[in-house]
Amino acid sequence: MLPYKSLIQIDRESSVTLYIQVCNTFITLITNGTLKPSDILPSSRVLSELIGINRNTVKLAYEELISQGWAESIDRKGVFVLSKLPIISKVKLPENDKNQRQEGFIWENKFQKEIIISGKSIQKDQIIIDDGFPDVRLAPIDQLMREYRSLSKKFYGKNFLKYGSTMGSENLRLSICGYLSNTRGLTVSPENIIITKGSQMGIYLASQLILNPNDTIAVGISSFTTADETFKYSGANLERIPIDENGMDTDYLEEILKDKKIKAVYIIPHHHCPTGVTMSMERRLKLLNLAKEYRFAIIEDDYDFDFHYENKPYLPLASIDHNQNVIYIGSISKTFAPALRIGFMIASPMFIEAAAALRKMIDRQGDTLLEEAFAVLFENGEMERHFRKSLKIYKQRRNHFCDILQSDFKNEIEFKIPEGGLAVWANFHQNINLEKMSNDASAKGLSISNGKFYKNDFFHTNAIRMGFASLTENEMEKAFVILKKVLQ
Incomplete structure (x- = not known):
């Protein structure tokens, strides 16, 4: 007989009833191959003595096993694992060897070399x-949560708990339109904007819509690593362009364009990641001219435009683009609080519609109530x-x-x-x-x-x-x- 005394652990503090605990343990023993079809289970008297519960509780557990199709009762013989169940090989304990052959279905891990952000919490005393x-x-979280609660209690606020637009809250898109016009000279309408879960979602959506396998995208020699990995995942090849104190070297890029088809250029013109350099206006204008001539997309990642300490910042490329070649990506998360995943992507209405259709496949919509609360903070001046x-x-x-x-x-x-x-x-x-x-x-x-x-x-x-x-x-x-x- 199996060592049921150690195999079946009863938790009397649990909200799960005792007989269900016993039943679930037997199901686990069957599904992991410890118990085979037609194996006899201990009598209710024996099991009740082994694990220290009432005999009637064991009987209830057996009745539940039988009703669920895991066991059968045979007169004058006892309770057995259902004979019709398929034979399951005993499960091996997993090993902590990353190079070990994976069990189960066959798949390829495409992210083995990528640095994953650990879910492990940093020690509080660090x-x-x-x-x-x-x-x-510093973030006005209390004000945000106050608006969140206020909206949820209002009659019309209940509608924000239903399915909404994949493009995001219209009120927030309107608020962002006004904010971008005042701070960046960027004139757009809500149809040009999709609200995303931070800037990274915008990068992913743009890359999936623009890049096909074996396409080429130009990025900096130093670049935002997660963006690079996103472009590689789409099947694209990276063309590395030098970065100096004036940003991406557009003269070098121009020479590449003469011999090679470039589908897109990814840039962080303000505070390039990781080096922090700012792209000069001369190079910005040249990049826009090159995009017009060679018809490539510019993915402009402007994750922290709001923080300049000395001179007035240069306008984003999107603000001076007259040929609809720039896809502009911004983030509220990076300027407010990283865990509150709110960002935006701006492009032509047709591109935004396609982005919304793609986003719908992986994330039906964002937190509409949170987006509405942010819209209120923009409207009442709290964000400014x-x-x-x-x-x-x-x-x-x-x-x-x-x-x-x-x-x-x-x-x-x-x-x-x-x-x-x-x-x-x-x-x-x-x-x-x-x-x-x-x-x-x-x-x-x-x-x-x-x-x-x-x-x-x-x-x-x-x-x-x-x-x-x-x-x-x-x-x-x-x-x-x-x-x-x-x-x-």
Whole structure:
């Protein structure tokens, strides 16, 4: 007889009744091959004594097994596993070997080499120098949730809980139209906009609609790694274009275009990721002219346009594009709070309709109630107040962050004070092993990048992005004390 005393564990605190617990355990033993068809089950008296429950409870469990078709009762013999069940091989315990042959259905893992963002929570006592994220403590979350609750209680607000437009809340699209017109000189209508779950969804939708297998897309030698992987997943080939202090080298791109068909160009003109450089106006205009001449799409990722600290920012390419070659992607998540997945993509109405049809296949629609709440914050000026307040605080934090780098790390780190954005591109001395630095810092309570995310086949700089926006001055100082000890 099997060791039922250890196999059947009863939880008297569970909301699941005892007889169902016993029944479910027997089903597991049958489906994992421990019990075979026609195997006899212990008598109700024996099992009740083994696991310490009432005999009638065991009888109820057996009756449930029989009613579900897992067992059968034979007069004067007992209860047996149903003889008609197929024989199931005993399940082997899984091993933690990633190279082990997979059991079950056959499939190919296309993401083995991709760096996955772990779901593991960072220890609460750790200080984090992140990649350049906003400080969620500054975001008017209370106001957003107040509007969310208010809308949900109103009669007309109940409609927002039903199926809505795949393109997103019309009110939010209208609000974004007004905001983009005031801040970027970008005049569009709601038909030009689809609300996305952050900028990454926009990149994915654009790549799937534009790129076919073996098409070529031009990207920077240094580039946003997740975007690169998205383009590769569509089957496209990446053409690497140099990036310097003025952004993507459009002269180099022009020479490539003379000999090779380019389907699209992906750029981050403001605060290029990862280096933070800004594309010059001369190159922006040349890129638009090249797009018109060679008829390729420009995917403009403008994830943090709102944060400039010195001069007035250049207008996005989408604002000065008169030939409908630019697909403009923006994010509210990157400027408000990363977990609140709200972004937008702007293009011609026909392209947006196609994007909505594609989006419908993977994500019917976004959180309409949340989108409506954001629309209210745009309309009542709360978002503008948040951006103004954040801009002032982030500039102070940038200055303090850079002052410490200049005074305490001049022998270890080279950098330029960023004109905008939320991070410093920090080049470490070649003798510093970033992976070891990251591991040692983590052991001392500081979470910091090891630089692997920014590298590709063409880009191997010993550098990382060091986000300053999400740290108070006190937190910065604590972080740098730890980093200094690690580097020494």
